[in-house]
Amino acid sequence: MLGWGEEEWEGVDTGGEAMGPWLKERPSLPKPLTFLQEEEFRPMASKGTKAPAIGIDLGTTYSCVAVWQDNHNRVEIIPNDQGNRITPSCVTFTEEGRLLGDAAKNKTDMNPTNSVFAIKRLIGRRYSDSSVQNDMKLWPFKVVAGPKDRPKIVVNYRGIEKQFYAEEISSMVLVKMKEVAETYLGCIVKNAVITVPAYFNDSQRQATKNAGTIAGLNVMRIMDEPTAAAIAYGFDKITKDSKKKRVLIFDLGGGTFDVSLLSVLHGKFVVQATTGDTHLGGEDFDDLLVDHCVKEFKKKYNKDITGNAKSLRRLRTACERAKRILSSSVMTSIDVDYLYEGVDFSTRISRARFEELNKELFTRCTHLIEKCLGDAKMDKTGVDVVVLVGGSIRIPKIQQLVQDFFDGKKPCKEIHPDEAVAHGAAIQAANLIGQRDKEVQKLVLVDVTPLSLGVDTVDEGMSVVVPRNTPIPTKLKRGFETNIDNQTSVRIAVYEGESAEIKYNNLLGEFEIDGIDPAPKGVTKLDVWFDIDADGILTVSAKVKSSGQKKEIVISKQNGELTAAEIQKMIEDAAHYKAEDEKHKARISLEYLAEKLKSMALDSARSASEMKSMEDKAENAIAWLETNHLAEIGEINKQLKELKTSFPALCEEN
Numbered sequence: 001m002l003g004w005g006e007e008e009w010e011g012v013d014t015g016g017e018a019m020g021p022w023l024k025e026r027p028s029l030p031k032p033l034t035f036l037q038e039e040e041f042r043p044m045a046s047k048g049t050k051a052p053a054i055g056i057d058l059g060t061t062y063s064c065v066a067v068w069q070d071n072h073n074r075v076e077i078i079p080n081d082q083g084n085r086i087t088p089s090c091v092t093f094t095e096e097g098r099l100l101g102d103a104a105k106n107k108t109d110m111n112p113t114n115s116v117f118a119i120k121r122l123i124g125r126r127y128s129d130s131s132v133q134n135d136m137k138l139w140p141f142k143v144v145a146g147p148k149d150r151p152k153i154v155v156n157y158r159g160i161e162k163q164f165y166a167e168e169i170s171s172m173v174l175v176k177m178k179e180v181a182e183t184y185l186g187c188i189v190k191n192a193v194i195t196v197p198a199y200f201n202d203s204q205r206q207a208t209k210n211a212g213t214i215a216g217l218n219v220m221r222i223m224d225e226p227t228a229a230a231i232a233y234g235f236d237k238i239t240k241d242s243k244k245k246r247v248l249i250f251d252l253g254g255g256t257f258d259v260s261l262l263s264v265l266h267g268k269f270v271v272q273a274t275t276g277d278t279h280l281g282g283e284d285f286d287d288l289l290v291d292h293c294v295k296e297f298k299k300k301y302n303k304d305i306t307g308n309a310k311s312l313r314r315l316r317t318a319c320e321r322a323k324r325i326l327s328s329s330v331m332t333s334i335d336v337d338y339l340y341e342g343v344d345f346s347t348r349i350s351r352a353r354f355e356e357l358n359k360e361l362f363t364r365c366t367h368l369i370e371k372c373l374g375d376a377k378m379d380k381t382g383v384d385v386v387v388l389v390g391g392s393i394r395i396p397k398i399q400q401l402v403q404d405f406f407d408g409k410k411p412c413k414e415i416h417p418d419e420a421v422a423h424g425a426a427i428q429a430a431n432l433i434g435q436r437d438k439e440v441q442k443l444v445l446v447d448v449t450p451l452s453l454g455v456d457t458v459d460e461g462m463s464v465v466v467p468r469n470t471p472i473p474t475k476l477k478r479g480f481e482t483n484i485d486n487q488t489s490v491r492i493a494v495y496e497g498e499s500a501e502i503k504y505n506n507l508l509g510e511f512e513i514d515g516i517d518p519a520p521k522g523v524t525k526l527d528v529w530f531d532i533d534a535d536g537i538l539t540v541s542a543k544v545k546s547s548g549q550k551k552e553i554v555i556s557k558q559n560g561e562l563t564a565a566e567i568q569k570m571i572e573d574a575a576h577y578k579a580e581d582e583k584h585k586a587r588i589s590l591e592y593l594a595e596k597l598k599s600m601a602l603d604s605a606r607s608a609s610e611m612k613s614m615e616d617k618a619e620n621a622i623a624w625l626e627t628n629h630l631a632e633i634g635e636i637n638k639q640l641k642e643l644k645t646s647f648p649a650l651c652e653e654n
């Protein structure tokens with residue numbers, strides 16, 4: 001416990017990075033994608049160019065990856081193997097293997113308990129958090145308490161029960177995004193900027209960074225989503241504008257809501273204030289719709305579906321679809337055949353009813369705009385541009401509420417709500433690896449801390465060392481003194497939050513300095529330093545002034561987060577899962593080729609001997625697959641090669 005020392009504050013200059021231009025032009029869709037083996041990749045980009053660095057918007061529902069192309073002077077949003085520019089943040093575990101992205105999402109209704117989604121709501125949180133407890137009730141997959149109150153997800157993978165931390169599942173989504181980029185760029189990608197909601201706290205940021213490391217990425221920066229969106233919006237225009245512009249970013253996605261106010265002048269983006277809710281988004285609107293339908297089903301048929309994971313998952317899919325339709329129609333229906341115990345469910349829902357169900361959540365969004373402007377000490381008339389990003393801004397009522405709040409001022413709809421964040425992150429990534437483009441090098445970014453940070457002092461009070469909305473990176477010092485006679489140790493407990501009482505704030509970590517020379521209270525003085533890096537990750541150090549005794553902690557590592565050894569183990573596990581995926585893909589290729597050969601053999605133009613040879617080879621390959629479940633990838637590829645060599649025509653087509 002500490003007492004107040006002299007009012008001693010000391011700051012260190014905040015930094016910023018140079019950044020560059022942005023073109024809104026979209027790339028044409030690339031040729032269909034094929035899966036490449038690692039050895040087929042070029043290890044780096046072609047000679048003379050920098051190894052690419054990607055920007056990843058790791059969303060609750062969907063993720064998006066983008067890259068700055070120096071030779072075209074623009075950002076490209078990278079389509080996945082299905083040609084989609086966004087990829088579901090979903091992982092499904094099956095008897096055969098692991099599915100990621102679209103393939104995983106397609107299986108969620110059939111395999112609900114092993115399909116993990118919305119993991120961003122879990123990452124960096126404790127199992128006992130009320131939000132985790134509430135979410136768990138609605139998720140079809142199982143979550144249990146792991147060591148140090150960390151949640152673990154339980155699934156059945158290849159017939160065996162497995163438990164994963166949220167970081168591991170997130171890393172699987174990142175592996176998918178990395179693969180999407182590598183297939184498109186034709187080289188191995190290591191460097192990445194990953195975005196997080198501006199309102200993410202220290203442990204959520206650190207956990208996201210760890211997920212990137214487990215996925216084999218070098219996470220150059222954890223970047224705030226609204227800042228990335230602001231760059232995507234304003235990079236080309238504002239860098240040329242000589243007047244300072246105030247831009248408000250309203251970012252309502254699948255699971256989180258952020259609102260940030262930035263000032264932009266000559267390519268310098270400075271965050272003035274940021275606020276939000278890490279548990280407010282499209283998933284919450286879906287929850288309320290699901291809840292509405294569950295009640296209706298109960299009323300009509302006196303049956304409660306809440307204990308049935310498959311029914312809940314199927315209902316949720318139908319509700320999310322209905323929600324999307326209600327953004328363009330005023331009425332739709334929610335229909336699920338055989339929802340529960342053989343009973344079909346069908347109901348009509350109007351846009352007005354949907355808005356009524358979500359009234360409180362929608363209003364909360366406008367309250368948070370007010371809070372952000374209040375923090376920035378600014379009137380709404382001072383906002384030059386309002387930019388809407390995130391999938392949920394398609395809801396007409398949300399657009400109307402924002403427009404009404406700004407007295408009829410129309411929000412900017414020029415940027416793509418699903419792609420803006422990845423777009424901005426790609427520019428930041430290009431800047432960090434030093435792409436040669438002059439504009440990319442020039443831009444400057446200054447982010448802020450979303451929450452106040454401080455220590456516990458007498459009477460369980462919160463002594464703020466870093467007030468919220470302080471620009472980062474930053475290093476601030478505050479002086480403290482002992483508050484009892486002959487005190488020989490002090491405990492520094494670090495909290496984040498806005499309450500004056502620590503019990504309402506979030507404990508980030510604590511440490512003690514022992515062996516202090518006994519002295520009357522108030523004589524021993526300490527300096528406590530809060531050092532926040534550009535990712536928003538905090539290190540706290542304390543020094544006894546008289547003796548020079550010093551202690552330091554990287555807060556997030558003390559907060560029940562992963563140790564270096566645990567991360568290393570997860571990296572090894574991730575490599576194992578990747579190898580399993582590749583084996584699975586190779587098996588599917590072999591099976592596909594064999595089946596194709598069988599059907600080609602039926603062509604009446606072929607001679608009887610040719611037909612027989614084709615059928616025999618195909619049957620042999622299928623039999624080999626059936627008897628060699630544990631075959632290694634090399635053996636499967638050997639079979640594949642043999643088949644292709646015997647029938648080169650097949651080879652050409654595949």
Ligand code: AMP
Nearest residue numbers: 059062253254282324327390391392394
């Ligand atoms: P994001 O996290 O930004 O990708 O946003 C995903 C969220 O946007 C999900 O909850 C989607 O259901 C929601 N969403 C996407 N399209 C629409 C739409 N047309 N109307 C309402 N919500 C939508």
